[in-house]
Amino acid sequence: MLNIPKRLSIALLGGVSLASVLLTGYTYTRNTASDRPDSLQLASFVEPGFPYISTSVDARKLGGGFPKDNQAARSLALQLGDSAYACFDTDLLRWSVAWTGKFLPMVLMAQVSYKDFFNKNNNIATVTGSPVLATGAYAGWSTGKPAYRTDQSLPPTWKPLPAEKARWNGVYVYGNKSVLDYSVGNARIYEMPGSAKFDGDVAFTRAIQTSNVSSELYLTAAEIGNATGSEVKGRIAYVYQGASKDTVTAVAVLGKGKSWQPGVEEGKYLTVKVPVSTQPEEMTVAIWKGLSKDKKAFEKFCKTKHTALPDFKKGGPALWKETVVTQGKLAPDTAAFVTDQLTLPLNNPWKRNVRVADVAFFKDGRAAVVTFDGDVWTIEGIDKDLQNIKWRRFASGLHEPMSIEIVKENIYVFDRNGIVQLRDLNNDGVADYYENFSNVMAQSAESREWAADLVTAPDGSFYVAKGGSLSNGPGMTKVTGKGFRAGSDQNGAILKISEDGRSAEVVATGLRGPYLGIHPTKGILTASDQQGNFVPSTPIFVIHKGDYFGVEPTLHRKDNPTVTPPLTWIPHSVDRSAISQVWATSSKMGPLNGNLIHFSFGRPGLFRVLIDSTTSVVQGGVSVINANYPAPTSKGAMNPTDEQLYIAGFNLWGSSSNGISALLRLRYTGKPSYSPNHFRAGKQGIVLRFDSPLDKGTASDPKNFEVKRWNYKRTEEYGSGHFKLDGSTGQEIMYVAASYLSADRKSVFLLVPEMTEIMQMEVSYHLQAADGKKVNDQFWFTVNQSTDVDLKGFEGVDLALLNAKRPEPLAIAAASETAASAEKGREIFQKMACAGCHSEGTRTKGMYGPPFQNLYKSERTFDDGSKVVADEAYLRESILMPSKHIVKGYNEEMPSFVGVLSDNDIESVILFIKSLSRK
Structure with missing residues (x-):
C-alpha cells in the first residue's frame, strides 16, 4: 500500500489519479481576493455557523x-x-x-x-x-x-x-x-x-x-x-x-x-x-x-x-459571501470525445469538502451542483476555455443528497427529507428558505434506502427513485430477505410526484438500487439497477406504469406480477455498478446527438445505449464511450449553451477509479467516431452500424468477430454466474458463418446460426476503418425477441450457410485457450474488474474485498466466527461460491464466477494469488 502524505491525500478530491498527484503535484484553486496556497485540510462536517x-x-x-x-x-x-x-x-x-x-x-x-x-x-x-x-x-x-400512539410495539410507518x-x-x-x-x-x-x-x-x-x-x-x-x-x-x-x-x-x-x-x-x-x-x-x-x-x-x-x-421572510444575511475561482483543465483533442475538467473549489474559506453528486443548468449556462456532503454550489464562467470558473456556496445542511434539478430557473434537490426547493429571498446569492416541495414519499432510516434520483418530466411532474433497504446498516428494521431489510413500504421503488408535490403514485417496484434517466421532451423514462441479491447483473430498463423488476423483498404487491425484462443486461466485468442515464438532446455532440447515455459508477465511464425498437418487446445494447474518467461518473446534464454533456461523480462504494470526485465536460471534438450507432439482432444474426465507414477486407472476414452468449439466474444470492441455454454452466461461443459489409460501408451483418432469445450476448470485433484506424472493441446486448432481421443494404447474403456444417463450439473455445499461468491470472484480475475491489498488495482503503498479497495459506476468519486456511480449495470456492463464507469485516458484494471463468482461468487466478504471497 502506498504511504500517501497527509498533505497530499486530499488532492485526490480534484478528480486526479493517485499517480498524477504523487508525480506532478497539484494546484486546485485560486481565490478572488488573493492567490494563496491550497488548503488541504477539511473542517468539521458540522459547521458552527450553520444552524x-x-x-x-x-x-x-x-x-x-x-x-x-x-x-x-x-x-x-x-x-x-x-x-x-x-x-x-x-x-x-x-x-x-x-x-x-x-x-x-x-x-x-x-x-x-x-x-x-x-x-x-x-x-x-x-x-x-x-x-x-x-x-x-x-x-x-x-x-x-x-393524539398519542397507543400501540408502541408497531413499527414506524x-x-x-x-x-x-x-x-x-x-x-x-x-x-x-x-x-x-x-x-x-x-x-x-x-x-x-x-x-x-x-x-x-x-x-x-x-x-x-x-x-x-x-x-x-x-x-x-x-x-x-x-x-x-x-x-x-x-x-x-x-x-x-x-x-x-x-x-x-x-x-x-x-x-x-x-x-x-x-x-x-x-x-x-x-x-x-x-x-x-x-x-x-x-x-x-x-x-x-x-x-x-x-x-x-x-x-x-x-x-x-x-x-x-426576526423578519425572516425577507431573507437573512448571506452566510457565505466569498467567491472561489478555479481554472479548469482542457483535454487535448485526441479522439472524438474527450473530458475537460472543471476544477473543484477545494481551496475554499470554509475548508469544506466538495464531493459532487449531480449537476444541473440554468438557461443561460450557469450551473448548480449538489454534494453528498449536503451543500449546493452555483457556478459561473463555464465557457470554452474554463479558465475563470466562479463558485458560490448557495445552500447547506441537506441529508445525503444525490440529485439536483433546475426547473423554471428554480433549484430542486432530492435528499432523504424529500424534494427541497431552495429559495433565495433577497437575491444575495444564498438560499434563505429550504422549502419542502414534497415529502409524500416514505423514507426509513436504513442507510441504503437512498434518495437515489430525481428527474423532471415534460408535464412538470417529477419521478424519484428510492434505494432498496439493504442489510448493510444500520439495521433499524427487520430482515425481509437475503441482503434486505424492511425499510419503508416504498423502498426499491420508482414514484411519480405530482406537479405541485402534494401526491405520489408508485410507478414500478422490485428494484435493488435504481437510478433514473428521462427524455426531456418525449418523457421516455429509463432506469438502471445495482447488481446484487436478486439482481444477477447490471440491467437498463425502460419504465412503464405497473412494472415489476424481480427483487422479491421490494415487490410491495400481492398480485403476483410477471418480471419485466430489461432493455439490456450488461456483464459484471463491464459495468458492475450502474447509475443514471442522460439523453444527449443536442445538435453539437456529433454522433451522440439524440442518444441515450448510461453512466457506470464502478467502471467508471459512459456507455452509448442503442435501442432496437423493431420488436414488440424492446431490446437494446451498449458500447463504451472511450474517454478519460478520473473519478466515478454518477449523474450528468446537458448544458443548454454549449450543448455538451457535463458529468458529476464522487467515490465511495467501490470503483476502479482512485479519484474522489470530479466535474467533467464530455466534449465532441469533431474527430471521427468509430463506435456502433445502430443494431438489430434476430433470427439470421446481428447487424451493427458504425459512425464511420469500415475497411471491406476486415469487415467481410468473419474471423474478425467473436460472438458469445449466456443467461443469468435470478436468485437471492449476490449476482449470478453464466449459464448456457440448456442450463449448464458457461458461455456459448457462437459460430459466425459469414460477415457482410453494406454498400455504404458503415453496417456489418453477421450471419450467426441458432440465434434465439437470450439474456446476454457479446460481440468482439477487430476491424479497420476506411481511413486506416484500427477499431477493436466490444458491444453487449440482449435479445428479448428473435424476429427476422431486415437485410436491406446487404448484397450476396447466403442464408443457406445458417444450416451448413460448422465447427463445434467447444473446438472453437479450446483453440483460443492458453495454458494456465500467473500472468494470465493477473490479466483476468484486471479484465473481470476484480481490481476494483481487491488490491494485489495490502491496500484496504477504498477496497471492498480482502487484499490478495499474502492471502494464500493465511488464516481467514468469517463473520460467523469460523476459520479456515486459504488453500487452493478455499480460493476456488471463493471464486465460484463467494457468498458461502464472508470474511469478517466485509459484506457480501461479489458475484459468482460460475460459468464465467473456465477451470483454466480459475487455475490462473489461483496461481496469480499464490504469486503474491511471500516465498
Whole structure:
C-alpha cells in the first residue's frame, strides 16, 4: 500500500489519479481576493455557523423516564447554543429529543466518509450528551385534542402526517438561527428554537408565531415516563419523577398574552393548548428539566420576555459571501470525445469538502451542483476555455443528497427529507428558505434506502427513485430477505410526484438500487439497477406504469406480477455498478446527438445505449464511450449553451477509479467516431452500424468477430454466474458463418446460426476503418425477441450457410485457450474488474474485498466466527461460491464466477494469488 502524505491525500478530491498527484503535484484553486496556497485540510462536517444538519436519529435508549418508541428518519439536528441541541422530526412535527453536552456523533455514511473518503460504514446517530426532554413517535401538534400512539410495539410507518392534519413546509435559515415552518390543520406556524441559561441551568425555548388558528391546537412538548405526580401553576405545568418528587420537567409559556395554557395529559405528557384565534399571536414556550429544589429559579426565568421572531421572510444575511475561482483543465483533442475538467473549489474559506453528486443548468449556462456532503454550489464562467470558473456556496445542511434539478430557473434537490426547493429571498446569492416541495414519499432510516434520483418530466411532474433497504446498516428494521431489510413500504421503488408535490403514485417496484434517466421532451423514462441479491447483473430498463423488476423483498404487491425484462443486461466485468442515464438532446455532440447515455459508477465511464425498437418487446445494447474518467461518473446534464454533456461523480462504494470526485465536460471534438450507432439482432444474426465507414477486407472476414452468449439466474444470492441455454454452466461461443459489409460501408451483418432469445450476448470485433484506424472493441446486448432481421443494404447474403456444417463450439473455445499461468491470472484480475475491489498488495482503503498479497495459506476468519486456511480449495470456492463464507469485516458484494471463468482461468487466478504471497 502506498504511504500517501497527509498533505497530499486530499488532492485526490480534484478528480486526479493517485499517480498524477504523487508525480506532478497539484494546484486546485485560486481565490478572488488573493492567490494563496491550497488548503488541504477539511473542517468539521458540522459547521458552527450553520444552524442545523439533516440527519436520522435513534432516541429509543435515552434511559428511564423517556419514551422508547423514538426514532426519526427525517430530522433537523438543531444547534441552539450553550451546548444545547434538539432534533425536530419533520414527519411528525415534534421535538423528538433535546439534550445538552456533545452534539450527535457523526456516524451516518456521508459524515463518516467526509474525511475518510472510502469508508462506507454507517450507523444511526444516538444522543451521547445528557437528554432533557423527548417525545414518542406521534404527532407533536394536533387539532381538537392530543393524539398519542397507543400501540408502541408497531413499527414506524416512516411517512409524514397526512397533509390535511399537519404538514412540514420548510425551514428558513436566518444567520445562525432556524425558523421552522409548518401547518397544523388550517393554522400556519413558525417556530424559532433556542436555548437560554439561568442560574447555571439551561432551558429550551420555542419562540412560536401562529396565524389562522381555526381549531384548538395542542402542542406536546415532552413525555415523562415513571411520573409520580403533576401540577399546573398559572402558566407553568410540572411533571415529577421519583418517590420524593425530587426531579421535575416543566413547560411554561412566556409572553404578554394569556390565552396559551400549559397542561398535563394522562399524567405524563406536557402540553400547551393554543385556542382559536383570528389574529396572529406570538409566544415563547420554555421547557426545563432539573431538580425540584431549583423550581424557583426556573419560575424566575419564566418572567423574562418572549423572544420575538426576526423578519425572516425577507431573507437573512448571506452566510457565505466569498467567491472561489478555479481554472479548469482542457483535454487535448485526441479522439472524438474527450473530458475537460472543471476544477473543484477545494481551496475554499470554509475548508469544506466538495464531493459532487449531480449537476444541473440554468438557461443561460450557469450551473448548480449538489454534494453528498449536503451543500449546493452555483457556478459561473463555464465557457470554452474554463479558465475563470466562479463558485458560490448557495445552500447547506441537506441529508445525503444525490440529485439536483433546475426547473423554471428554480433549484430542486432530492435528499432523504424529500424534494427541497431552495429559495433565495433577497437575491444575495444564498438560499434563505429550504422549502419542502414534497415529502409524500416514505423514507426509513436504513442507510441504503437512498434518495437515489430525481428527474423532471415534460408535464412538470417529477419521478424519484428510492434505494432498496439493504442489510448493510444500520439495521433499524427487520430482515425481509437475503441482503434486505424492511425499510419503508416504498423502498426499491420508482414514484411519480405530482406537479405541485402534494401526491405520489408508485410507478414500478422490485428494484435493488435504481437510478433514473428521462427524455426531456418525449418523457421516455429509463432506469438502471445495482447488481446484487436478486439482481444477477447490471440491467437498463425502460419504465412503464405497473412494472415489476424481480427483487422479491421490494415487490410491495400481492398480485403476483410477471418480471419485466430489461432493455439490456450488461456483464459484471463491464459495468458492475450502474447509475443514471442522460439523453444527449443536442445538435453539437456529433454522433451522440439524440442518444441515450448510461453512466457506470464502478467502471467508471459512459456507455452509448442503442435501442432496437423493431420488436414488440424492446431490446437494446451498449458500447463504451472511450474517454478519460478520473473519478466515478454518477449523474450528468446537458448544458443548454454549449450543448455538451457535463458529468458529476464522487467515490465511495467501490470503483476502479482512485479519484474522489470530479466535474467533467464530455466534449465532441469533431474527430471521427468509430463506435456502433445502430443494431438489430434476430433470427439470421446481428447487424451493427458504425459512425464511420469500415475497411471491406476486415469487415467481410468473419474471423474478425467473436460472438458469445449466456443467461443469468435470478436468485437471492449476490449476482449470478453464466449459464448456457440448456442450463449448464458457461458461455456459448457462437459460430459466425459469414460477415457482410453494406454498400455504404458503415453496417456489418453477421450471419450467426441458432440465434434465439437470450439474456446476454457479446460481440468482439477487430476491424479497420476506411481511413486506416484500427477499431477493436466490444458491444453487449440482449435479445428479448428473435424476429427476422431486415437485410436491406446487404448484397450476396447466403442464408443457406445458417444450416451448413460448422465447427463445434467447444473446438472453437479450446483453440483460443492458453495454458494456465500467473500472468494470465493477473490479466483476468484486471479484465473481470476484480481490481476494483481487491488490491494485489495490502491496500484496504477504498477496497471492498480482502487484499490478495499474502492471502494464500493465511488464516481467514468469517463473520460467523469460523476459520479456515486459504488453500487452493478455499480460493476456488471463493471464486465460484463467494457468498458461502464472508470474511469478517466485509459484506457480501461479489458475484459468482460460475460459468464465467473456465477451470483454466480459475487455475490462473489461483496461481496469480499464490504469486503474491511471500516465498
